[in-house]
Amino acid sequence: MSGKIDALIIGGGHNGLVCAYYLARAGMKVRILEARNIIGGAAVTEEFHPGFRNSTASYTVSLLQPKIIADMDLEARGYKVIERPKSNFLPLGDGQFLLVGGGLEATQQEIGKFSAKDAERLPAYYEMLETAAVILRDLALKIPPNSSGGAASLLAAIQQGRSFVKLSPLQQHHIVKLFTLSARELLDQWFESDPIKAAFGFDAIVGNYASPDTPGSAYVLLHHVFGEVNGKSGQWGHVVGGMGRITELMAEACSELGVEISLSTAVEEVLVEDDRTDTVRTSTGETVSAEHIIANVGPKLLYDRLIKPAHLPPDFRQMMDGYQCGSGSFRMNLALDGLPDFTDLSGEGDHLKSGIIMAPSLDYMDRAYLDARADGWSRKPVVEMLIPSLVDDSLAPSGKHVASLFCQQFAPILSNGRSWDDERDAAVNAILDVVETHAPGFRQLILGQMALAPLDLERKFGLISGDIFHGRMSLDQLWAARPVIGSASHRGLIKGLYMCGSGTHPGGGVTGAPGHNAANAILRDRSLLGRIFG
Template sequence: MNAHAPDALIIGGGHNGLVCAYYLARAGMKVRILEARKVIGGAAVTEEFHPGFRNSTASYTVSLLQPKIIADMGLVERGYRVIERPKSNFLPLGGGEYLLMGGSLEATQKEITRFSAADAARLPAYYEMLESAAAILRELALEIPPNAGGGAAAVLAGISAARRFTRLPAQQQHDILKLFTLSARELLDQWFESTPVKAAFGFDSIVGNYASPDTPGSAYVLLHHVFGEINGKAGQWGHVIGGMGRITQLMAAACEEAGVEIRLQTPVRRLLVENGAAVGLETANGEQIRARKIVANVGPKLLYDELIDNADLPAGFRRMMDGYQCGSGSFRMNLALDGLPDFSDLPGPGDHLKSGIIMAPSLDYMDRAYQDARRYGWARKPVVEMLIPSLVDDSLAPAGQHVASLFCQQFAPELPEGRVWMHDRDAAVEAILNVVESHAPGFRKLIRGQMALSPHDLERKFGLVGGDIFHGRMSLDQLWAARPVVGAAGYKGPFEGLYMCGSGTHPGGGVTGAPGHNAARIILRERSFFRRWLG
């Protein structure tokens, strides 16, 4: 192999690719990242989308980033700073009613008491149940899942995970099993009676999930969104000063300091396979680069459907990947605003505007949005979450003006009747703005610029197949030892020399860094073993 060739080539400069590259380089490997876009960061980027207005254009809020990674990469010392939301969620309900969650347990209970004293009384036990399950996820996030056919190490990993679970009291085991198998509605109906309270908690079950809160397994997606932490506080979410791109800029700086080479505007055309092993990559301009390790930070669908010849994949693996489900039903908008929205149910400024503003007053509303999308291609009344990060970060907009992030559900990855998103995008935008306008009259008049990203746009711009923000559905058949598929759960591809480090591997989607960390562990473990074996 050429003396100047890297030891490892990483496809994609998203946050997981940067994390993986950092750990490999820190261990002495020569690492090169090939990023298709002109900016590093994948879907965690901050971009100017309208003159003078910057925002986190895809991923837009932080909680799940692993504390170990933050410490190892020295992100705080480099300038990483997160502002916690003073309140977690604000739900305008119409008719002068609203629900404002977060701040403290007592404050949330006081709010909930306006709808149900019984629900307020049950809240501590519900939080305790969620936290006990989230603690298991936190422990497992940096673990390597057992891999079918993976030998003794895989068996030991499976035993370790099982022991964690069986050591829990029977009630906790019972609750966790429900979280993994029930629909969000079934779970929440067992805890609460109030429609707004169930909506507040049920929203997390459909974030990035093209499903109804009635879909079996949707309770797990709810749990996935609460296992993170901010500034040492479990379950908190916040805004990164400088936007999500600040995280990946700081990671890139750590990588370059460790010796990683980052090449932008270098899309990969295909993986080079020889004698059943990955040996290199071919870029879009025809350049061939060889390396001992190829690490894919793209989603499994993109990797196996577009970058690898079908003939190079084992037939059984190809069949499993054909069934891998992508498409999160998400539509993203970034808005440049002349001022702040004024919500009819809670007029004026306040902490509610610094929270996640959820425009979906009931589980029934969320279900209708999904059924609409199944029938028509997108919800006539979408689920809309709005954040206004410029309220805590004045670097994002000119003085007196603001940026808003709109994360919207449900929008089909593929439209029915041969329609395409390029033609339906504007109508979908109108449906989204109609929802916001119904809660904040005059909102449209505040808009001076916008970026609208349909599922197709998310795929084209960020490589998210089907617009899937998680690189694949977060359902029981695509989690832990089955993510992306059984036999490829240990961050290794179906042939020698190929590894995966993106959100299509355990523990799944969100800006966690865990897949990148874990993939690097596997690569370095193998490297250490062969060095000892060779003497």
């Protein structure tokens, strides 16, 4: 790229690509520095065993913003999502199971096996969630107000709160509960059957190192249902080609606008002088300058490792010291010789194309968390399995399959001097023991595997403490407090520094929203009105 760089983005994950696209579309010269030799951050498709490819970290899609899909022309470029025929399959033991999804009536029929009352209440529960989801969708692509922004931020807060004020008192009541209650408290107010509570409560602990009894865990449940696939709210699906297909297409859109993407170029330090930055130093000693430095890495990585503490005020360092990271997640990718056979629902069927949740109750999830808190990781963890090769035959040889295992609860950092390098294999065995309980003979199907403990997620993807969301999704770390109060409008603490990763509003998942919002903040600041009122 010739000439001066207007914007330099640290990290080539999907949010960095989205931010780069909007800035380049506005005429800015943009360069992305990516530490790995592949673009995409945690949304990548890689070969993990000869002939077998999979989404090695992020593994399913719903939250990617429709506006971003349209603006980047992703569908015309080849973006295609296969919807899950059923949302989730829960094997419960003793020949019992629950299938959720496939339409309201189908789900009511399934729930009716356990409770007619719960089946009757389901439409009202869905309506309650959708009311809250509408507000989240409305806020997702808006820059949150900053506490230090004066009158402009106060006005923004009022404007962004209008959708809540317009709701009825009952609707407001439900939303407050969603943001403050534990998942169990919320679900106990709606349902009586344990399997139904488990099906919905699972979303509350995805990427959340917490019990379903933890206050605020109900919000994480909501965060996972505000997306859509193919125009259908709350739907989840498989991207053909894996999650890396999304970032490949995004990189293509960026390149067409002149964005320079530099792979295998890790940033070692953000250089600060006179309380501002316009330069970074890479691990090879190269310095790269730009008018705007944009961090598409988590707040902990940015402020604890890339910026020297002397450049950060004591009050801010104190807030960042309290920033909670560590989602308790363990990821496995498996190459399979065939399909698993579940005792509770044998043979092939739509249940194998769903999210297979091996956690039959909220009590099971609570014990998994308490076990991890006591001893580092759960001996009976929560395991979700997806088999994307059933709908995408490009991922595995004919007759073979790949499986994604997303597992909770595993402590981000082990105590007593233990390391995940020493505990990884034992944790893998615990995970496979859970699968074997429901699908005997599963181990014999495994041809190869990739196991990613929290430490591996940090090493491979730069996710500090293995946090897939770049920081806990709790009320104290959301909206105008994400990552912390006073640094929430995608503008970093230091002049010239911006943030576009999942550690900013609206949070984790493959949404693209933080990248979109950060680009808007930068473009506003470059405009005359931005300089006057920003």
